[in-house]
Amino acid sequence: MLAERIDVKRDNNMPHFRYMIPKKIFDRITALCKDSKSGSISWGQMYAERKESFAVVTNFEVNEVLSENEGHERPHSWMKLKKTKIKTTRKLKEEQGYDIVWEFHTHPSGSSELHEIDLKILNYLSVGVMVIVTEKDVVGWYYDKRSTKKPIIEKMIFEVYESP
Ligand SMILES: [Zn+2]
Numbered sequence: 001m002l003a004e005r006i007d008v009k010r011d012n013n014m015p016h017f018r019y020m021i022p023k024k025i026f027d028r029i030t031a032l033c034k035d036s037k038s039g040s041i042s043w044g045q046m047y048a049e050r051k052e053s054f055a056v057v058t059n060f061e062v063n064e065v066l067s068e069n070e071g072h073e074r075p076h077s078w079m080k081l082k083k084t085k086i087k088t089t090r091k092l093k094e095e096q097g098y099d100i101v102w103e104f105h106t107h108p109s110g111s112s113e114l115h116e117i118d119l120k121i122l123n124y125l126s127v128g129v130m131v132i133v134t135e136k137d138v139v140g141w142y143y144d145k146r147s148t149k150k151p152i153i154e155k156m157i158f159e160v161y162e163s164p
Pocket residue numbers: 072105106107114115118132
């Protein structure tokens with residue numbers, strides 16, 4: 001039903017995979033930036049489901065522990081960061097049954113570009129997606145340097161749609 005409805009609006013010139021986010025979730029997640037009085041960064045997980053050539057965001061969760069004290073500081077341990085990320089993602093997929101799990105964090109500054117530290121993290125991970133949330137946008141960055149000298153970096157635009 002959902003995919004059908006989105007299909008109507010589909011642009012034939014865009015055969016690529018598309019990323020959709022319901023307006024209700026978009027409003028809640030972007031509000032994290034508005035609510036951040038101190039300008040502090042919120043980190044968390046964003047969940048999505050694959051439906052044909054679409055990935056539809058179903059929910060998100062803020063990781064309170066990390067958000068309190070993590071900004072764009074250089075990670076204390078790169079290895080620990082990678083291990084934690086792999087472990088958390090696997091657990092969420094296997095135990096909670098999530099289809100797609102992306103890490104996201106807010107940029108209360110308003111920039112949807114990757115911060116220097118964000119790039120360093122992706123570079124360390126070799127491949128992955130980092131979702132940046134600003135007051136106005138939800139943008140994903142796909143990074144892959146496994147088979148090329150220069151990393152492949154693709155911007156994932158999340159399209160907002162009205163859900164019932
Ligand atoms: Zn960042």
